[in-house]
Amino acid sequence: MKTRVIVLDRKDLKREQFSEAARLLKRGELVAFPTETVYGLGGNALDPKASEKIYAAKGRPSDNPLIVHIADVNDLAKLAEDIPECAYRLAKRFWPGPMTMILKKRDIVPKETTGGLDTVAIRFPSDKIARMMIEESGLFIAAPSANASGRPSPTNADHVYEDLNGRIPMILDGGPVQIGLESTIIDLTGEKPLILRPGYITAEQLREILPDAAYDPAILAEKPSEALHPKAPGMKYRHYAPKGQLTIYEGTLADVTQAVRAAAEEKKAQGFQVAILASEETKGCYEGFPVCSLGSRDDEDAVAAHLFDTLREFDHMGADYIFGECFRSEGVGSAIMNRLLKAAGYHIVRV
Numbered sequence: 001m002k003t004r005v006i007v008l009d010r011k012d013l014k015r016e017q018f019s020e021a022a023r024l025l026k027r028g029e030l031v032a033f034p035t036e037t038v039y040g041l042g043g044n045a046l047d048p049k050a051s052e053k054i055y056a057a058k059g060r061p062s063d064n065p066l067i068v069h070i071a072d073v074n075d076l077a078k079l080a081e082d083i084p085e086c087a088y089r090l091a092k093r094f095w096p097g098p099m100t101m102i103l104k105k106r107d108i109v110p111k112e113t114t115g116g117l118d119t120v121a122i123r124f125p126s127d128k129i130a131r132m133m134i135e136e137s138g139l140f141i142a143a144p145s146a147n148a149s150g151r152p153s154p155t156n157a158d159h160v161y162e163d164l165n166g167r168i169p170m171i172l173d174g175g176p177v178q179i180g181l182e183s184t185i186i187d188l189t190g191e192k193p194l195i196l197r198p199g200y201i202t203a204e205q206l207r208e209i210l211p212d213a214a215y216d217p218a219i220l221a222e223k224p225s226e227a228l229h230p231k232a233p234g235m236k237y238r239h240y241a242p243k244g245q246l247t248i249y250e251g252t253l254a255d256v257t258q259a260v261r262a263a264a265e266e267k268k269a270q271g272f273q274v275a276i277l278a279s280e281e282t283k284g285c286y287e288g289f290p291v292c293s294l295g296s297r298d299d300e301d302a303v304a305a306h307l308f309d310t311l312r313e314f315d316h317m318g319a320d321y322i323f324g325e326c327f328r329s330e331g332v333g334s335a336i337m338n339r340l341l342k343a344a345g346y347h348i349v350r351v
Helices: 016-028 048-058 073-079 087-092 129-136 155-166 203-209 253-269 301-318 332-343
Strands: 004-007 031-034 039-044 065-067 099-105 118-125 169-173 184-187 194-197 244-248 276-277 290-295 321-324 348-350
Touching: 004 016, 004 155, 004 290, 016 031, 016 039, 016 129, 016 169, 031 129, 031 155, 039 048, 039 087, 039 155, 073 087, 073 099, 073 118, 087 203, 099 253, 155 169, 244 253, 244 332, 253 276, 253 321, 276 301, 290 301, 301 332
Parallel strands: 004 169, 031 169, 065 118, 099 184, 244 321, 244 348, 276 290, 276 321
Antiparallel strands: 031 039, 099 118, 184 194
């Protein structure tokens, strides 16, 4: 299969530019496209075979649910039933935007899309390209991140091409994404709202609407159980991982930089290719080693935007071992740390 890349100018988007992508989607084929969070791999959410193609293209386990993307808040009731009133309050505040709600699914949503569950994950993206593609297709679009399963999520079209060239027919190239972290996921099907994945919309923001919203214990665990049946993407399997072994160090910044340098020196002496994940404030502590800075600790938006691109850069370096610093664990920092720990396979050293 030849993968076509269609470069789009965000300053001059026209409906006709999406006609071929819409035709592919209506035929049950897949199209990768940008959202404000990461690039998605889209297929017709109501077509079981299209969802199966998504799993196959990514090499993704079929019990890992897909998020259904819509372009009109009124479509919520077409896909879900028994919708609580709070869902509409959340939608009014955060949609379109990087928030996914889990609700009880209607029968029209096939279990191939929901990972075998009776619930459906729904999101209304704010990205203009994503919305125009959905509208032009006239479909609901199931779309996980457009990367090979387990790899760092794609934040530009080159990342998608690197992972999926030859596996899908089309990539819509809208340039770098805005946020760089996947959407926040909140489950509204239980007695209490549960945050299943931290994201750009923080727990503090969600609690302004739902004061009793809490993190699911599964995502706070040191190592989520492999036996867990995931209710949302990313709850069960290793994600975001570079090819080299990433280890995260947690503690005071002075202790962390000292421990990271010591670990890097040990592996370098053993003949391994070593790299370090740091911040602007600390990158000067690692002279003599390849260092990738995520940005200033005071600019979490920049750190989030650079995270996945940086994890991929370590692969280009050929790093066998990567030693990284921890970041703040509140606000957007909780989402950053969630992704880093998953990328590290929960290899964390406290110093």
